[in-house]
Amino acid sequence: MFKILLAVVLGVGGLPFAYGADLLSVYQQVLEADPRVRLAELNVQIGEAREQQVIADLLPQLNITSSISTIRQDLEGNNSLISGRGDRASFKGERYSAVLSQPLFDLPKYYNWQRQQEVTNQAEHDQLETQQQIMLDVVQYYFKVLLAQDNLSVAENETVVSKAILLQLQELYKRQLVKITNLMEAQARSDLANAELLAAQTALVMAKEQLTELTGHSVQQLTPLRDDLTFQPVEGGVETWLERLAANNATLLSKRDVIKADNSSVKQQRSGHLPVVDFQLSVQRTDLGFNSSSVGLTNITSASVNVNMPLFTSGKTTAFHAEAIHRLESSKLQYETEFRKLRRELITNLTEINASVEKIRATKVALASAKKNYQAMNKGFKYGVVDSSGVFEAQRILSQANRDLFEAKYQYIFSRTNLLHLGGTISTHEIELINQWLAPS
Template identity: 25%
Template sequence: MAKPIYSLAIAIAGILAAPAAEAVDIVGVYELAQKNDPQLLAAKYRRDATAESRAQARANLLPTLTATGSATRGDSETSIAGTLISDVDTDNESLSLDLSQTLYNRANYEQLDIARGQVSQGEAIYQQAYQDFLVRVADAYFNVLTAIDGVTFAEAEEKALQRQFEQAEQRFEVGLTAVTDVHEARASYDNARARAIVSRNSLADTKEGLRELTGQYFSQLDPLQAELPLQPPTPATAEDWVAMALETNPAVQSAHFAVDIAEGNAGLQRAGHWPSLSLTASVSEFTNNEFLIRDDFQNPIGTTSLEVADKEIGIRLNIPIYQGGAVTSRTRQARAELNAAQQDLDAQQRATVRQTQNAFRSVIAGIQQVEAFGQALVSAESALEATQAGFEVGTRTIVDVLIAEQRYFQAQRDNSNARHSYIVDHLRLKAAAGVLTGEDLGVVNQILD
C-alpha cells in the first residue's frame, strides 16, 4: 500500500512545483489551453474516431479479396509382425484466391447514410465542445482577475478597518468615545479579516481553475482597461439572435443529425426484408505428392502425384423469407427511436431559445450594471469622505464610518464583478448562437492593459 501513496505524493509535488509562466493576456491563455485542455483534446479525438465510420461503411460497397494457403507433410508406416510393409510420405499444398463483390444490398447504402450522419454529428459535437472551451477560457481568465481584485479590496478594507479599530481604542482610552464604539470597530475589523482570508482562498482556487485548462500557473494576467467600452449586441434584438442560434448552434445541429441518423437506422432495419445480390469468384490449386517405400533401406519404390486447379464464378441471391419476426421488431424499435430523436430535437431547440434569450438579456443588463455600479462606486467614495469628515467634527458616529467604508469596498467588488461579467456574457451570447470563435478572444485582448 505504500507505493501508491508514494506515487500520489510525487504527482502532487509535481503539480505544486510547476513553474509559473510570465504575465500573459487572454490570447496567450487561449493558445496554451488549446494545446493542453484535456476536455477539448478528448472531444477532438472522439470526432476523429467518429469520422472513421464513413470509411467503414463505404468498405461494405467495395470488393473483398482473400488469399488462403496451406502446406502439410505426413508420414504413414504399416508393419505386420514387426516387418515393415509400407512407408508413405505425403506432401499436400493448396492455394486459393476468393473474390466477393456486393452487387445490391440495400442495408449497405442505408449504413453509408447513417455513417455520413454520424460524421456530421461528430463534427457538431466537437464544435459544441470548442464553443464551450472558449467560454471556459474566458470564464477562468476573468475569474482570476475578479479574485485578484477581491483580494486587493479585501486587504485594503482590512487595513482601513484595522485603523478604525486602533483609533477607536485610542479615543476610548482618553475618554472621547464609548466602549461600544470599540466593540463595533473590532467586529467590523474581524469580519474584514475573515473576508480577506476567504478572498485569498478564492484566488488560489481560480488560479487552479486556469491551470486545469493550460497546465501551468501564471504570475500575472493583463487586466481590463479602466475605461471599458460598453457596446450593445449586434444584431440588436433577441429575436435575431434566436433565429441565428436555431440555425448555427452546434447542439441544435447535433440534434438534427441525430434525427437523420435515426431515420437512417429505421431504413436499415426495413432493409432486412429486402433481397441481396453478390458476385463471387475463386481460383484454387491443390497438389498432392506421395512417396511409397517398401524396402529395408527406405528407398522410394513408387511415386504418385495429384494436381487439381479450380476456377469458379457465380452470382449469389439471398432472399430473407422469415426470421422469426426479428426484422419487424427491430423496425418498430427504430421507429420509436426516431420519435425520441425528434422529441430531443424539439427539446434542444426550446432550450437554445431560452439560453439565447437569457444570454441576450444578460448582456443588456450587464451594460446597465456596469454603468450603475460605476456610479455607485463614485457615490460610495463621496459618501465615505463626507462621513469621515462628519465624524471628525462630531456629527457622525464611528458606526456610520464603518458602514460607509464597508459600502465603499463592496461597491469596488460589485464594480469589478460587473465589468468582468459583462465581457464573459458577451461571449456566452455568441456561444449560444454558435458563432463564437478564437478571434472574439482577440477582440477582448484589445481592451486589456
C-alpha cells in the same frame, strides 16, 4: 492619518499591477495542455476509420487461398484380386484459388454507410463544441480570477481602514473622548472585515485552481481589464440570435446528426426484409477432385450471381426495425429538449448583457456619489461632528459600490461570451478581441 486612509479607500480598483499573462497567452497554454483537445480529435479519427470500414463492405473484395494436403484413403468393399488395388492409398494434393466478390444490391450495407457518415459528422460537430467550450472556459475562468482579485483588493482595503479606525478610537477611548459602544462597534466592524478578507482569499484560491485545471500549471499574475473600457449592447434582437442558435450551435448540430443517423438506421433495419444480390468470380487450380480424390491438374473458372432472400427470421428483423424507430423518436425528443434549454439560456444571457450595460452606467454614478459621501463623512469625523458609525457606513457603501461595478463589468463579459457560444459564433478572433480589452503590458 485619515488622509492616508481616504487615499487607500478611494483608490480601490486603481492599484498598480505586476502584469503577467494575458487572455490570449492563457488560451494558447490551454490548447497545448487540455486533454479535451486531443480527445475530440481522436473521436473524429475513430469516426473516419469506422466510415472506411463500412465503405469497404460495398467495394470489391478479393481473397486468395492455398492449401497443400496429404490424403490417406481407406477403401472398403473392394476385391483386391479383381481391382488390383490395396485397401489403403496415400497421396499429396494441392489447391489454389482466388475469389473476387462485389455486392450488387445490399441496402442494409448502403444505409449502414449513410448512418456512419452522420456519426462521423456528429464527431466533427462534437469536436467543434469542445473547441468552443474551451474558449468559453478560458474566458470565464480568466475573468473569474480577475473578479476574485478585485474583490480581494476591496476586502483588503476594508480591513486596513477598519483596523485604522479601531486604533484611532482606542486612543480616543483612553482619553475618554468616545463611548465604549463606539469602540465595541469598531471592534465588531474590524472582525467582520477580517472574516470577509478570509472569504475573499478563499474565493481567489478556488478561482485560480479552476484556471489551473485548464492550463495544467499554476496561475501567475494576470493582466487586468482596462479602466477606460466602454461596454456596448450586442447587435441583434432575440429572433436574430435564435436563428443563429438553430443554425450554428454545435450541440444542436450534433443532435441533428444523431437524428439523421437514426433515420438511416431505420432504413437499414427495414431493408433487412429485402434480398441481397452479389457477384462472385472465382479461379481455382487443383489436382484434387470429388471427395479429395486424386485427379490430374485442373484449372476451374466460375462466375456467379448469388441471391439471398430472408424468408423467416422469427421476428428478429421486425424487432430490430422497431428498436430503430424508437431510437429515432427518442433522438428527436432529445433535440427538442436541448433546443428549449439553450433557447432559455440564450434569452437569459441576451437580457443580462443589456442589463449589465445599464448597471455599469448606474454603478459608476453610484460609485462617484459613494466617494463623495465617504469624503464628507471622513471630514465630519475628523472635526467630531460625525461618529465612527457614519464613517463605517460610508465605507461599506463605497466598498459595495466598487463590488457592484466589478460584478457588472465581469457579468457583461460572462454573458456576452455565453451568448456567442450559444449562437455558435465564438472563435479565436473573439478571444483576440477580448484580449484587447485588457490593460497594455
